[in-house]
Amino acid sequence: MPKYAMVIDQRRCVGCMACVVACKTENGVAPEHFRTRVVETVEGDFPKLRMELRSELCNHCDHPPCVNNCPTGASYKKDDGTVQINRTKCVGCKACLAACPYDARYMDPDKGYADKCTFCEHRLKEGKEPACVGTCIGKSRIFGDLSDPKSAVSKLLRENDASVRIKEAGTLPRVYYIRKLGKAE
Amino acid sequence: MEIAITGTNAVTYPNLHIWDWRIAIYLFLGGLSAGLMVMSSISNLRKGKDVAMDKACCVRGPLIAPLILAVGMFFIWLDVERKFNTFWFFLTFQPLSPMSWGSWGVGIIIPLSFCYGLSTVPEEMRGMLKYDILKLLSAKLHPYMRRLAMINFGLGIFLGIYTGVLLSAFVARPLWNSSILPLLFLNSALSTGAALLIMMAKRPSVKLFFTKIDIWLIFAEIVIIFLFFYGHYTSTGPQRLSIMPFFSFTSEYFFYAASIILIWILFPLALVLKLMEVKEEHGDTLTSSQLFKMKLSAVMVLLGGLIIRLAFLYAGQLSRLS
Numbered sequence: 001m002p003k004y005a006m007v008i009d010q011r012r013c014v015g016c017m018a019c020v021v022a023c024k025t026e027n028g029v030a031p032e033h034f035r036t037r038v039v040e041t042v043e044g045d046f047p048k049l050r051m052e053l054r055s056e057l058c059n060h061c062d063h064p065p066c067v068n069n070c071p072t073g074a075s076y077k078k079d080d081g082t083v084q085i086n087r088t089k090c091v092g093c094k095a096c097l098a099a100c101p102y103d104a105r106y107m108d109p110d111k112g113y114a115d116k117c118t119f120c121e122h123r124l125k126e127g128k129e130p131a132c133v134g135t136c137i138g139k140s141r142i143f144g145d146l147s148d149p150k151s152a153v154s155k156l157l158r159e160n161d162a163s164v165r166i167k168e169a170g171t172l173p174r175v176y177y178i179r180k181l182g183k184a185e
Numbered sequence: 186m187e188i189a190i191t192g193t194n195a196v197t198y199p200n201l202h203i204w205d206w207r208i209a210i211y212l213f214l215g216g217l218s219a220g221l222m223v224m225s226s227i228s229n230l231r232k233g234k235d236v237a238m239d240k241a242c243c244v245r246g247p248l249i250a251p252l253i254l255a256v257g258m259f260f261i262w263l264d265v266e267r268k269f270n271t272f273w274f275f276l277t278f279q280p281l282s283p284m285s286w287g288s289w290g291v292g293i294i295i296p297l298s299f300c301y302g303l304s305t306v307p308e309e310m311r312g313m314l315k316y317d318i319l320k321l322l323s324a325k326l327h328p329y330m331r332r333l334a335m336i337n338f339g340l341g342i343f344l345g346i347y348t349g350v351l352l353s354a355f356v357a358r359p360l361w362n363s364s365i366l367p368l369l370f371l372n373s374a375l376s377t378g379a380a381l382l383i384m385m386a387k388r389p390s391v392k393l394f395f396t397k398i399d400i401w402l403i404f405a406e407i408v409i410i411f412l413f414f415y416g417h418y419t420s421t422g423p424q425r426l427s428i429m430p431f432f433s434f435t436s437e438y439f440f441y442a443a444s445i446i447l448i449w450i451l452f453p454l455a456l457v458l459k460l461m462e463v464k465e466e467h468g469d470t471l472t473s474s475q476l477f478k479m480k481l482s483a484v485m486v487l488l489g490g491l492i493i494r495l496a497f498l499y500a501g502q503l504s505r506l507s
Contacts, residue, residue, distance in 0.1 A: 065356055071284035072273040089273050092266025094203040095284050101357035101506045107203075112266035166506050168421075169356055 002145040003081045004060070004119055005174040006133070007156045012140040013053040015040065019132035019141060026120060026131035033106040035117040036132055052179075055141065057132075058083060058104040058117035059165065059173030066096035066105065075114070081146075081174055084121060087113045101169040119143070146174075204498060207264040212494040213377075214257030215291075215348045216370055217487075220378015221250040222298055222341030224395065226334040228382070229305055231394075236307050241385040242395075244310065247337070248302035251295045254344070258291060283354045287347050294340045300326055301333040345374035352501060360427035360497070360504040365413045372409055373490045376402040380486035383479055389471050392479055396459050399486065403456045410448065410493075427504030431496070444496035451489040458482035 015038055023029065023036045036057040042049055060083045067075045067083060074089035075096050090113035097105045097114060105116040120130035128134065133143040144151035153176075156162070162176040225246035228234060236243045265271055275292065279285035303319060304326035311320045326333065349367030356362050379399040386392045417428045430441035459482050465475065 068281040069284065069354060071279055071282045071288060073277045073279055074273070089270075090267065091270045091273050093284060094264075094266070095282070097203045098355050098502070099357055103357075103505070107266060169506055171356075 001079050001147070003147040003174075004124070005081070005144065005146045005153050005176065006057075006119070006130075007142045007144075007153045007162065007176045007178060008055050009140050009142065009156070009160075009178045010052065010054060011178065011180050012138040013038070013055065014138050014140075015053045016137060018135045018137060019055060022131040022135035023117070026123075027118075029115075030106075030109050033109070033115075035104075035115070054177070055132075056102065056104070056165070057175060058100075058119075059102055059171065059175045060117075060119060061174065062172035063170060065099040065101065065169075065171060069095045069099040071095060080124075082119050082121065083116075084118055085114060085116065087111070087115075090114055101166050101171065102173075202502060204264065204502065206495065207260045209491075209495040209498045211257045211261040211264075212348045212351070212370070212498065213491045214253050214260070216345055216374030216490060216494070217377045217381060218250045218254035218257065218298075219341045219343075219345035219348070219371075220374040220376065221246055221253065221381055222294075222301075222337050222344065222378070223375055224378040224382050224398070225250060225305075226301075226338035226341065227398075228391075229330065229334045230338075235388075236305075238388050239386065239391050240310070241387055242382050242391055244302075244305050244307075245385060246382055247298070247305045250341075251298040251302060254291065254295055254298070258295075283347065283350045287351060290340075290343060290347060294344055297333070297340060298337055301330075301337040304330040304333050341374075341378075342371065345371035348374065352497070355501075357506060358427075358501045358504050359421075359423040359506060360417070361501040362424075363413065363416065365409060365416060366497070369406070369409045369413060369493070372402060372406045373493055376406055377487050377490040380483035380490075383483045389467050389469065392471070393463060393467065396462050396479065396482075399483075400456065400459045400463070403452050403459070403486065406489075407452050407456070410452075423504065423506050427500070430500050430503055441496055441500050444492050447492055448489055448496075451485045451492075455482040455485040455489070458485075 017038055019036055020034060020038060024034070027035060029035055036055060039054045039056055041052045041054065043052065044050055060081060062081070064077060064083050067077055071093060072089045072091055074086045076084060076086065078084055092107065092112045092114065094107065094114065097107065105114050108115045123130060129143045133141045142152050142156060144153035146154055148154060156178065157176060160178045162178050164173040164176055225242060228239060228242035228246065234243060262268060262271065274285070274288040278289060303323040306314065306323045311323055314320050314323060346367045349370030352361040353363055353366040376399055379395045379402060383392050383395045383399065386395065414428055417424045430438040431445040432442065434442050458478050462475065462478055467475070
């Protein structure tokens, strides 16, 4: 059984937002909502500033608080490590939205269920990579199987100092970040 | 498809806004019901009770408690996005989800509490029950009233704690993620339950009995609120930041600062009023001024309970780990 994970190499992100567009198109994400986003943050004191571009999405955590807090079992962890939603079972109580430290979930305004990134589950079944990964022109998003030591994600994690978001939440995310920021200029 | 893709970020979507006043009302009514269950159980279990004289505490209180909870449930149902899917709550049990515990818990508490309410109706008052089935049930359950009262006491404590655990289980919301919050909500639930019974009771001695209980509860509540903020202030960065809306006198956070000021006015004032009440000489009937003071302090406690739920629910959604 694969252990899917994503590595985001922030050194290669150019902030083109193609991943955001690809995701919305592929998954028919409702207007004003996003399954993935590119957050732009500026650090430092003027004039010595530097910008960070950070792609954010569902972290498909190994200890997912959204799954633990779901009262109906609609949110569940699959054997391949991805966190998915059974939309039929979702009652729209919004507990998973409150539980997610990454604010990765939203309520579908038309259907009323909670929604989020699925790592493009339908594409994975066809042997394709997620839409955001396929469209990334800078090759900043890399997707693969952690249980395969030859996969691109395993190799990147071996060779780089990767981190995860909000580690102190103890959720054990499956989205890793390779972050190397230059000096403020 | 939008023409402009901006992404959701700290500027465009700064805070989570998922639960509104409907959930706050549910938490308040759930707590009030829990408090009423506990206090009415005490009424029926204590020595020297006189059902004919203490009808409000011994009979009406137990009958009203499940109704208040049912009204609270209606408000949470109003908040749920897929209202006709709520049966899924009862087709599974998720042991790690407080909401699953709550839905099953409330599903059990409402009928049991109603049975307890019916069991408290003495024979001479059964005529006030509208339907024959209720009269029959009341007669059958009456011999088990004390046992049902004990169970009801435990269920009331469970319900009072649950309303706090519902929020405190979210690691993502630093303001809520505290083991003190369930204690605060339980304390507030008991206090509001006692306050409602003070308003409902007819006999001065019963009113004074619950007033004395409420004095201890309000005192404990003030201490717990202080410890809650102190604990957050001395904790990690996100927890310290999470309480700042309560102490920021800017227009953005006016509601939170006002709420904490109101709480710090209402509870001590109610405490002083209650201390004055118990020190006064009381005859068989209360003077209008004594009644006014009792009712005013009870209203203050109820108002304080509602403000706590509203302020904590909204402020918790402003808080985040990063």
